[in-house]
Amino acid sequence: MKRYFFFALIMMAFSVGLYYFLSQDIQSVSRIALVIGNGEYENVQGSSQFVHNAKDITYALEKLDFKVIFQPNATFSQLNQNIRQFRNQSKKSELAIVYYTGYAAQWQNRNYLLATDTDLSSHKDVATQGFEISKILEVLAQNNATNLLILDASQISPYHKQLPDLKLGLAEMESPRNTLIAYAAKPNTPAQTHSEQRNTIYTRYLFNNLQQYADKKIIDLFIKTRQQVANNTTSLTQQYQIPWESHSLLNNFCFKSCQGNAIAKIKTVELNNLLFLWAGWETAAQKGSPIQWETIRADDVGRTKWKDFGYAFYRTGQVYTAPIE
Numbered sequence: 001m002k003r004y005f006f007f008a009l010i011m012m013a014f015s016v017g018l019y020y021f022l023s024q025d026i027q028s029v030s031r032i033a034l035v036i037g038n039g040e041y042e043n044v045q046g047s048s049q050f051v052h053n054a055k056d057i058t059y060a061l062e063k064l065d066f067k068v069i070f071q072p073n074a075t076f077s078q079l080n081q082n083i084r085q086f087r088n089q090s091k092k093s094e095l096a097i098v099y100y101t102g103y104a105a106q107w108q109n110r111n112y113l114l115a116t117d118t119d120l121s122s123h124k125d126v127a128t129q130g131f132e133i134s135k136i137l138e139v140l141a142q143n144n145a146t147n148l149l150i151l152d153a154s155q156i157s158p159y160h161k162q163l164p165d166l167k168l169g170l171a172e173m174e175s176p177r178n179t180l181i182a183y184a185a186k187p188n189t190p191a192q193t194h195s196e197q198r199n200t201i202y203t204r205y206l207f208n209n210l211q212q213y214a215d216k217k218i219i220d221l222f223i224k225t226r227q228q229v230a231n232n233t234t235s236l237t238q239q240y241q242i243p244w245e246s247h248s249l250l251n252n253f254c255f256k257s258c259q260g261n262a263i264a265k266i267k268t269v270e271l272n273n274l275l276f277l278w279a280g281w282e283t284a285a286q287k288g289s290p291i292q293w294e295t296i297r298a299d300d301v302g303r304t305k306w307k308d309f310g311y312a313f314y315r316t317g318q319v320y321t322a323p324i325e
Contacts, residue, residue, distance in 0.1 A: 030094045031066040032145075033058075034086040036113075038102025040073045043119045044158035046103075047195065053101040053152060053203040060210040061097065064255045076115040079131045087139045095253075096145040098136055101203060104153035105130060105160070106171045106188075113153065120159050123166070133173065141176035146253060148218075149175075152184040152203050154191040172246060180247035182222060184229075192233050192241050202229055202243055214255040219245075221255075 037054025039046045051072050058070045067089070071082050090096040103114040105126050112130025120126060133151070140147040154169045172187035184202035185191040194201055205228040209221050216224070226243040233241040 029067045029089060031064070032069075032086065032090045032093045032095075033061045033066040033097040033099065034069045034071070034082055035061070035097075035099045036071045036074050036079070036082065036102065038073055038100075038114070038116050041103070041114075041116050041118070041158075043117075044103075044162075046116075047155075049195070049198065049200050050102045050152075052198050053200055053207075054099070056199060056207045057099050057101075057150075057203065057210075060207055061099075064210065064214055066095075066097065073116045075117045076129065076131060079113065079115050083131075083136060083139060087142070090139070090143045090145060093143060093145045095148075096140065096143060097148045097150065098140070099148075099150040099152075101152040101200065103155070103157040103159060104133075104151070104170060105157070106167050106169070109171045110134065111170045111173065114157070114159060118159070120162060123163055126163075126166070133170075137173065137176055137179070137181075140179050145178070146249065146251065147176070147179040148182065149179065150182045150206070152191070152200055152206075154183060154185040154189065155193055155200070156190045172244075175246050175248045177248055178250045180218070180222075180245055180249055183244040183246075184241070186242045186244040189242070201233060201241065205229055205232075210255070215257060215259040217252045217254055217258060218249070219247075219252050 035054050035058045037051045039048050039050035039052075054070065054072060058068045061068050069082060069086055069089075071078060074082060086096075086098065100113055103118075105112050105114060105120075107123060107126040107130075110127070111133040112126055113133060114120075114130055118125075118129050120129065133149075136149060140149065151170060156168060160166050160168065167188060168190045169185055169188045170183055173181055175181045184200065191200065191202060197204065199207065202225070205225045209216075209225050209228075213221050213224060222243070222245050229243050230240045
């Protein structure tokens with residue numbers, strides 16, 4: 001009897017543990033991201049920039065309340081496992097992101113992520129050993145979330161040198177419903193390489209913008225990234241690296257509360273309650289001049305940029321407001 005009881009107890013513990021393990025794979029969260037950075041390749045020279053890219057983007061997304069599945073140096077098997085885990089957890093999410101940085105290749109107008117154990121000896125190997133990006137788009141198309149697929153994978157890789165006939169860059173892809181696809185460089189164009197930097201130039205600016213401009217509309221955030229990359233890349237042929245997006249988004253969202261969205265009534269305050277800092281000089285505002293202001297979010301309490309004049313700081317006990325544009 002004791003032996004039976006002991007066996008039953010073990011089976012119960014095993015069942016509970018199995019349920020917990022499986023539930024971790026199928027649980028849904030409102031914001032989910034899969035971040036993959038492939039930098040250490042087994043058969044060709046890699047780049048540490050890609051792993052740094054993934055670590056930094058993971059950091060930025062976690063600060064924006066994403067649950068991140070982080071995978072450095074993914075083998076082909078791990079890519080499949082990562083996508084399966086992401087698919088299960090993104091089914092009921094509101095916002096889903098897949099970010100990949102590393103080597104990739106296009107063959108016959110199809111794009112493939114190249115896992116760290118990829119070994120290409122012919123063009124046909126691209127299709128058999130590469131992970132086709134269309135499979136990720138199929139996963140994104142199955143959920144009800146707003147989706148982003150971000151690809152910093154347009155660099156010329158050692159695989160292009162082994163197979164010179166491979167097209168450069170990535171082929172343009174059609175985005176599924178409510179999905180944005182972001183490329184580090186426009187289709188069929190390689191991204192520039194700056195090996196002395198911690199990050200690739202595209203991810204460096206994207207990472208900074210995710211931290212500084214998370215309250216901007218997503219389209220504006222990517223436009224700003226494109227402007228920064230274009231303004232800071234040149235080549236001997238005077239061709240700039242132009243990041244590219246293709247999207248079918250149904251709404252232009254912000255990662256944080258969008259800048260300028262009011263959460264309270266419009267207030268009227270007098271300028272003598274404010275202190276303006278402009279061009280390094282402190283000037284007291286003119287007394288007795290009423291102006292219309294719009295209440296801002298709590299996380300901006302203390303200061304707000306007032307058009308082109310600098311920052312307005314609020315005195316103790318004063319309502320926290322921002323000017324109406």
